[in-house]
Amino acid sequence: MILTDDQQKHYQNVLAFEKTQIEDFDLQIEEELAKVKDRLAELQAGKKAARQMYDAACVRLGIPNDLEEQDDDGAEL
Secondary structure (H helix, E strand, C coil), X not given: CCCCHHHHHHHHHHHHHHHHHHHHHHHHHHHHHHXXXXXXXXXXXXXXXXXXXXXXXXXXXXXXXXXXHHHHCCCCC
């Protein structure tokens, strides 16, 4: 199929525009992934701190730490 000059220009403009759109989406995806990674790090730090407090409370109360059993089963904290 042979395109006219106007059709060729139109499709070249579409290519350029869509390439820019794709690059913009890639950038937005990277930004959102960075936010998610930061939030996960915050949550993991909070969980670690809570776990340390839980472990210490078990020691102070002289009771078994039921969360240690989960560690032995391979469950992630």
